[in-house]
Structures are given as C-alpha cells and as structure tokens.
Amino acid sequence: MKSHSDRQQALYQPHQFARKAGVTVRTLHFYDHLGLLKPSDHTGSGFRLYSEADLPRLQQIVTLKFIGFSLREIRRLLSSKGPSLAAALKLQRMTLAEKRRQLDSVIEAIAKAETVAVSGNTTNWEAFRKIIQEIQAQSQGHWLKDYYSEEARKLLSARAKAENWTAEHQAKVGQEWQDLIQRVRRAASRGVDPGGSAAQALSERWLKLMTAFTGGNPAIEEGLEKLYADPNARRTVFRMPLDEIVSVFIAKALRIYGETHAGSRSKAGAPEEEKK
C-alpha cells in the first residue's frame, strides 16, 4: 500500500524479516545454513529475500523452540514425516516435568544446605556433601522407580538390604542408567544402525545393567528374554520417561543382539535379517 516496492508481493530484507519474528539476522543465516528455513528468493548478488509466506514457518520454529525442542527435532516435526506433533508434545511435556522434579530436588538441597552446612563464612563441607548426596540418591531412587517394574524393584531393594548397598552405590547405578539412556538417545536420533557395532555395544551395556540387579535370578532373567523377544513387553519392565525413540531403538538393538548371540543362551534361533 505504501507504494514502496510492492510490484509483486512484499519482500523483506533480512533485518526487517528478523524483527517481525523477534530473532536476529544471524539466526536467519543459521537456519538457512541448516536448511531449516530457506528464503523464498535471492537477488542476483546473493542477498536473501524473505516473503510473507516465509513468516509462518519461522513463527513455527520460534514457537517450537520456546517449547524446548532442539532445532533437529523441529526440523523433523516440520518435515511432516517425523512423529506427529501431538505425540511429540506429550513427550516433551513429560520430559520437562521430569526436569522440573530434578530442579525441585536441587532447590530443596540448596535450602537444606544453607541452613545446615553454611554458617557465616565457614562451610561444613562434609555435611554439605552428605546433604547433596542424599537428595541425589533420593531423586535417582525416583529414576529407579521409573525404570524398573514393581516386582523388579522389590527384588532390588531386597538385594540392596541384603548386600548392604550404600546411598552412594545406588546413586552410581542411577547415574549409569541416565548415562546409558542418553547415549542410546543420541545414537537413535543420529540414525545409527541398531545392528552396528556401536549399537551392539550399547545393547551389551544395557543387558549388563539389567542383569547386574537381577543377580542371575531366573524369574527376572525370563522377563529379560521376553524383553527383547517382544517389543511390547518393555511396558512390563519400563515405565515412563523412556521415550519412544529410545525404547524402540534399544528394543531393535536388543533383538538383534539376542539373535546374534542366540546359540549360547536361548532356544530361539531366528533367521538373520538385513536392515537398511
């Protein structure tokens, strides 16, 4: 309307377009570089020109970023071949809820530490450390709750008492699970082959962690067999924030692991399968 340059449709220079969505020009460069948001036109000399039609896309990106998705996830979500947005939102909400719980326990720990371990300008480091450790073990007890089934936990706590596990020890276990799951998540999201050596190594660690607490108990071992035989069986072993990405990937990897190591452990001698 302003008689400025609307012979076709409004085209924006980077800084104009950036302001419309509240991002910087550098961000536009970066998104362009990633292929996340390509400007709909260029001048002959390589200048980026954004159109009104580009705005919704950018707004979607900004919105999803605010929700806490990574750019990689956003790319998949917007490419309409990834998982549905609804599922992703639910997952993200649960992940954030977990983060919130973690934050809560840390805040609680600080509060306790303030009243107990720090007086004036001297610090009782030993008391401090104990407080933190307790909270840490407690919040990782929460993880155990989520990762092990009801009956598995009973056996676990029985063993913990019998073998006199310390809070430190338990914290270590929780840490290992967190670490392993994170690795699996990264591997899965980078599209690693579940049959490859990297994934198989992860599978081995996974089984080790699981058998570490079954202590060779045959009842639980049976459950493990079911685990990588039937992808649906994982619901009996795991509960939440194990997201689909992780559980699907590890299920595949464990199945392959079980097949390749079949002779030594089970009756199931399934034929080989080639993956992509």
Next chain:
Amino acid sequence: MKSHSDRQQALYQPHQFARKAGVTVRTLHFYDHLGLLKPSDHTGSGFRLYSEADLPRLQQIVTLKFIGFSLREIRRLLSSKGPSLAAALKLQRMTLAEKRRQLDSVIEAIAKAETVAVSGNTTNWEAFRKIIQEIQAQSQGHWLKDYYSEEARKLLSARAKAENWTAEHQAKVGQEWQDLIQRVRRAASRGVDPGGSAAQALSERWLKLMTAFTGGNPAIEEGLEKLYADPNARRTVFRMPLDEIVSVFIAKALRIYGETHAGSRSKAGAPEEEKK
C-alpha cells in the same frame, strides 16, 4: 595394611581417583587443564598422582556442580576471594526457582496447546502460536514485576493501555531485558572494565530500555538520576533475581556513564529522539 605401596601415603592413579568421586578420567584431565584441580604429584614420566588430600577438593567441585554452578563460578567460590558461599547459594537457589517458574509456564503452555491447537494429525498453528505467546508474555510480565518498582509498573501499565501495546510487544521488552542482563552478567564475570567502551555501550542500552518505558516522565527520570548516583538506590528500582554481580557492575558502569555524559542531560531533557 595391605603392604602394597604405603611407604608414604596413598597415591592414586587417575582412574582410581576418578572412581572415588564418580567422575571420569577425562574430567580430571580437564580440571587439571583449567587449573581447577591439580594433582599433588607426578611421576617422572608425566603421570598424574592424586593423594588423599586431593579428594575433598574434587568432592567440593562435584557437589557445587550438582548445585548447578559453572566451573568458572566454582573456581571463584573455592579460591576464597570470591563472594561467600552463603550468598552464592542463596543466589543460585533464586535463579533455579526462576528457572522452575519458567519451566512451569512452558509445561502449562504445552498442556493448553495439546488440548486446544492439536487435534489428531492436523495442527492449528495460529492458535498454537497465540497460546505460547500469551504464556510467554505472562511469564515475562513476571519479569517486569521483578525489574520495575511498584510505582514504575503502574505508569508502565497505564502507558501500555493508552498506547495499546500488544502481548507481542511486551514480550519483546521482556526479551530485551533478559538479553541485556545476560550480556551484563557475562561482561561482569569476565572482569570487563566498567568504564570501557563495551560496558559503556551496555550502559547506553540499559538507559534506553529504562527511558523507553518512562516515556520521558520526569518523576521516573528523577528516579533514574538517583539510580546511578546512589548505588543503594537500585533497590528501589529492581527487585530480585538481579544478582549482585550484575547490579554492582551495571551500577558502576552507569555511574561512569552518567559522569562522562553529565553536561548534556542534567534535569531538563530536550525531546531528542532518534528512535524507530
């Protein structure tokens, strides 16, 4: 007791020492590199040897890291020349509480978005964006509450109504404050000179943001004068999560800025505006 190698005192190899504190060897390397934790001895061939006396230090680091301090902050806290631990803990607790509030609002936003904007496999992006924006503006309204005094906020909301500010607009202001404060924090923690050009540029942005909402109102302008005249006056303008580091630094920088630009401003204030 084991007659192993206790002629002097127990010396640990990296992996042994690392396990005692639940960290990796790489972490020990890294801390050594940073000067955060130097092993108390070396073999002739450059191997690190940690003693029992090194353990408390490492445990302190790990503990503080769990609390959420960065390694840079930990270094200052342990060097006993930084701020007292008590103050740092309080600050960190408040910072985390703020993060938690943010998380809460994001979770809330997702929940709303799930019920309202996403149905099946189609997404109402426009509704989605509005929900997020509202929550965002709301949580940044919270920031405004913290950064502006009571009376200042009254004037602000009056102007907001009078000039018909959108939620988007308000969100931008909140963003700008967050951004600016972050920059100031970084500058302060890197030991930048408050009188240097970088800090003075920050001061200018700071004043602009403040005057942007006073709209030249003389009552508030007076408050601003007091602000960089009297370091204690900032309590009347700011409230929380503005930590000491930031407020002390910006107070210094603003004072210097006020001195160097003294002649041109005084109390009158000609309507010089070159804003967009």
Next chain:
DNA sequence: AGGACACTTACGTGGCGTCAACGTGC
C-alpha cells in the same frame, strides 16, 4: 611381553554471538 593403564592433541556437541574482511543498495 602383553594388556591395562597413561599421556597429549584435536575435533564434535548446540545455537547462535561476535568479529573480520569485503561486496551492495538506496
């Protein structure tokens, strides 16, 4: 003498910020 350790060097991660050196547009 072999295997488990150690060492240093250097790149990868995420999401841009921030120069630097140079070309374009109004």
Next chain:
DNA sequence: CGCACGTTGACGCCACGTAAGTGTCC
C-alpha cells in the same frame, strides 16, 4: 559518494566425550 546494510568464514562459548596415535606400568 557515503553509509547502512548485506554476504561468507571463522572462532568463541561450556563441559567434557570420543577417537587417534603413542608412551609407561605391572
């Protein structure tokens, strides 16, 4: 012609993980 804008390229941040290639200890 000036100057605000644009471009690509590269490094910085944080706290390490993860090799790669080589030396040392038990």
